[in-house]
Amino acid sequence: MEKKVLIGVDGSLEALQAVRYVADMFRADPEFTGSLIYVLPALPEVLFEEEEKLDKYQRAYKAKLEEKYQKEIDAVFKQAKDIFDTAGWEETRVETVVTPRHMGLSKELLFFAEHNLYDALVLGWRNISGLERIFKSSVSEEILHSSKTVPIWFVPAYFVSPKVLLALDGSPSAMRAVDHVGFILSGRADIEVTLFHVASRLEKLLFMKEAEEMLVKAGVPKEKIKRQIVHGGDIATQIIGYQRQHQISTIAMGRRGISKIKSFFWGSVSIKITENLKRGAIWIVD
16 A cells, blocks of 8 residues: 655755655655655746736746746755655655645645645754744744644654654554554564553553554564553653664654643643654654
């Protein structure tokens, strides 16, 4: 079954880090495809006018603008496609998409991903300082804090290893993350998945067994799945600490907790991890 992700590109270093992550993490999966999307900036009205309605100066201006934007688009796509080419991807596994901007950039990306049924939206992550955040936010931050139906993969800095940490709390959102990981990693005998839970007290962890069964059913080899339970401490700190210690490149988790209170708390955990992850990627599933 085809797995397809939408990767936002704009020529920035952050976007290219995301491209490299996808290219290297999934080079061995022939069923995995990627679409590079470039969202056009707000365009001058002259570009939408019919030629016969323009005088010669307006036509010249329009032609110059079209040439300028086309060069920018070609350069952005070439950078990204060169990365896939170096990673050994067949040309047919990568496509390019250009879309006009009618809404804000974050809304445009989410709408396109959801409307075209992509399995994930992949974005580079740019950390913004506290002072800078007062005046503006990145597109990645806007998407992180908004509600969505498509899984979002954030890549703060390139790092790839054949290891995935799947953070669990037993919530429906976390189990949807299990389903997502199982689908994406189906047939990947080279990747190890760690089911990770931070326990605050003695509790029945039936969801850990259920998660393992879901992954095996999806096609993840049972011998590649292990469980890790730690007790107490800040959840985000525990997850990031384990990820760094064990050279895990990917963290996957649900966005919402098991109750309204835990949903708010667990949502803050996903935000904290995303903002403090130094390398690798985090997959967030609503």
